[in-house]
Amino acid sequence: xxxxxxxxSRFTSGTADRRGERDLDNLLVHVARGDQEAFEAVYDRLVxxxxxxxxxxxxxxxxxxxxxxxxxxxxxxSAPRFDPAMGGAATWVMTIAHRRAIDRVRSxxxxxDREHKVADVHTxxxxxxxxxxxxxxxxRVRRCLDGLTEVQRESITLAYxxxxxxxxxxxxxxVTLGAIKTRIRDGLIRMRxxxxxx
Amino acid sequence: xxxxxxDLHSLSGAYALDAIEAGAERDRFTRxxxxxxxxxSEVRGFGEVTTALAFAAADPSTEAPxxxxxxxxxAVPHTRQLPPEVGVRTHARARRTRSLPWVPWLSGAIATxxxxxxxxxGVAQSHTQAELNQARAENAAISVLLAQPRAKLLTxxxxxxxxxxxxxxxxxxxxxxxTTGLPALPSGQVYQLxxxxxKITSAGLLPPARNGQTPAVLATGVAKGDALGLTVxxxxxxxxxxxxxxxxxxxxx
Numbered sequence: 116x117x118x119x120x121x122x123x124s125r126f127t128s129g130t131a132d133r134r135g136e137r138d139l140d141n142l143l144v145h146v147a148r149g150d151q152e153a154f155e156a157v158y159d160r161l162v163x164x165x166x167x168x169x170x171x172x173x174x175x176x177x178x179x180x181x182x183x184x185x186x187x188x189x190x191x192x193s194a195p196r197f198d199p200a201m202g203g204a205a206t207w208v209m210t211i212a213h214r215r216a217i218d219r220v221r222s223x224x225x226x227x228d229r230e231h232k233v234a235d236v237h238t239x240x241x242x243x244x245x246x247x248x249x250x251x252x253x254x255r256v257r258r259c260l261d262g263l264t265e266v267q268r269e270s271i272t273l274a275y276x277x278x279x280x281x282x283x284x285x286x287x288x289x290v291t292l293g294a295i296k297t298r299i300r301d302g303l304i305r306m307r308x309x310x311x312x313x
Numbered sequence: 314x315x316x317x318x319x320d321l322h323s324l325s326g327a328y329a330l331d332a333i334e335a336g337a338e339r340d341r342f343t344r345x346x347x348x349x350x351x352x353x354s355e356v357r358g359f360g361e362v363t364t365a366l367a368f369a370a371a372d373p374s375t376e377a378p379x380x381x382x383x384x385x386x387x388a389v390p391h392t393r394q395l396p397p398e399v400g401v402r403t404h405a406r407a408r409r410t411r412s413l414p415w416v417p418w419l420s421g422a423i424a425t426x427x428x429x430x431x432x433x434x435g436v437a438q439s440h441t442q443a444e445l446n447q448a449r450a451e452n453a454a455i456s457v458l459l460a461q462p463r464a465k466l467l468t469x470x471x472x473x474x475x476x477x478x479x480x481x482x483x484x485x486x487x488x489x490x491x492t493t494g495l496p497a498l499p500s501g502q503v504y505q506l507x508x509x510x511x512k513i514t515s516a517g518l519l520p521p522a523r524n525g526q527t528p529a530v531l532a533t534g535v536a537k538g539d540a541l542g543l544t545v546x547x548x549x550x551x552x553x554x555x556x557x558x559x560x561x562x563x564x565x566x
Contacts, residue, residue: 147397151389158385166381167371180378184453187385188392192533195397206360209367217331256369274332275366281327282334293320300326306362 139204147194154191161205162187165212172216172278182219186212213275220278259309267302270295321345325352329359388454393516395486395534454531455489458482465565471495471543472559479541483566486535492519492527498545505550507542508535509561516541518550539564 139160145153165186170179189211197207260268266288273284285295324333324342333339346353458464461482468478475495481488490506498504504527506516516532532541543560544551 147394149394151386154389155386158382162377162382164368164371166377167375168367170372170375171370176375176378180381181453183377184381184385184388185457188388188454191389191394192392193395195395202357202360203364205368206364209364210360213363213367214331221334252365253369256365271330271366274327274330275363276370279332280334281330281332284332293323296320296323296327299330299332300323303326303329303359303362306365307358310362310365 140199143190143194143197143204143207144199146191147197154194157190157204157208158187161190161208164205164209168209168212168276169216171276172213173219178219179216182215183212186215189215217278221280255310259306262309263302263305264298266290266298267305270298271302271306274299322349322352325355326359329356329363391517392454392531393514393533396536454487455529458485458487458489458531461485467562467564469560469562477541477543477560477562479562479564481535481564481566483535483564485533486566487531487533488535488541488564489529489531490516490519490541491529492522492543494525495519495522495527497522501548502545503548503550505544505546505554506530506532507544507554507558508532508539509542509558510536510539513542513553515550515552518546519543535564535566537566539566 139157142153142157142160146157162183166179166183169182169186170176173179173182186208190208193211197204201207260272263271269288270281270284270290273279273287274281277284279287281295281299282292284299285292288295290298321342324338327333328339328342328346333342346356458480461484463484464480464482466478466480468476471477471492473496475492477490477492479488479490492504495504504519506519508514508516514534517530519527519530521527541560541562541564542554542558544554544556544558546555
């Protein structure tokens with residue numbers, strides 16, 4: 116991977132957003148200094164995908180709203196710790212969002228719900244396909260997912276959107292632990308190359 | 314279970330997807346990442362992939378709820394930001410965290426009960442929609458804190474009367490404070506909370522008491538070695554304490 120090539124915005128909508136992503140990094144630097152207007156701008160830019168991914172993992176609208184609120188306040192609180200050298204602002208925020216959603220899934224109180232979710236996520240690929248409509252980025256993500264082997268695709272979507280640990284994914288797909296680790300990693304490498312090339 | 318180095322490398326994908334459960338395995342991989350630049354760079358690259366997956370999950374039919382924006386923006390001015398990380402602290406004093414004789418170490422459940430009442434007061438005292446939204450946002454943050462399995466309850470007497478009760482989530486660097494029985498202050502004076510460590514920073518003003526109890530105040534960014542302080546300040550609060558603290562409660566972080 117080219118380390119300079121860490122602009123997540125190319126997934127959002129082409130060249131205009133290349134500039135957009137730099138703006139976002141810049142906005143976050145202002146947020147770190149307590150600039151509330153900059154935070155509003157960050158909020159407006161990212162609330163859609165933050166809520167989207169949390170909702171995808173948690174399903175439940177009110178829990179998703181709660182976690183989205185936590186995540187956005189966390190962005191405000193932790194902005195001084197954002198380090199652009201470690202990746203773009205969008206990636207930083209989405210990592211927080213996904214982690215919080217996963218924490219919620221794995222917390223003891225969600226144990227019961229989780230049983231149901233295992234049944235729910237059996238057709239992750241269709242779901243992804245469903246969610247993918249107008250947007251070119253989604254189109255690109257879908258195309259790249261389509262380029263994976265079935266096990267790669269399923270293990271990535273079960274883990275990322277389904278909120279399952281790799282051990283649970285291995286169980287669901289009846290594959291050994293060693294194999295699932297490799298499938299996930301190989302799948303992500305292919306996705307990275309696929310998303311990066313186009 | 315012993316993991317071979319090769320197995321550790323192959324966990325980079327699972328790590329990027331947050332698919333390693335919390336515990337020894339994830340800790341080991343996280344440590345490995347700090348020593349393995351190529352793994353760290355691989356994980357960074359995978360971060361772009363997961364960002365794309367996140368953006369692909371944003372669906373116009375499941376837009377964020379309308380009231381959320383107002384609630385988040387109302388909470389922002391009352392939420393303390395973390396200080397930036399300035400290198401690794403190598404001189405932090407070794408602290409014995411369980412040796413404070415007057416600190417009762419109670420379960421999170423008891424702490425929850427102690428603060429839940431105060432949280433309720435916060436909502437009950439809200440008169441306007443904006444206040445209510447803010448109280449709710451703070452409650453959400455406090456609920457998260459109370460749900461931390463290792464949250465600790467600390468109580469300490471305040472000089473001149475009253476007791477401060479603190480729920481501390483050390484791993485989140487957050488705490489919530491309520492007080493009971495503090496002497497009422499003349500108008501023009503307020504109680505102000507402080508985090509006192511290498512630097513002294515305001516942790517907010519105590520809201521007015523109701524039935525002798527103040528609604529919960531959330532403070533974030535608690536640093537190693539900090540103590541929670543309380544002083545009497547002119548209305549509106551001060552940038553730095555101007556009177557002798559009537560409470561200095563060491564925080565075991």
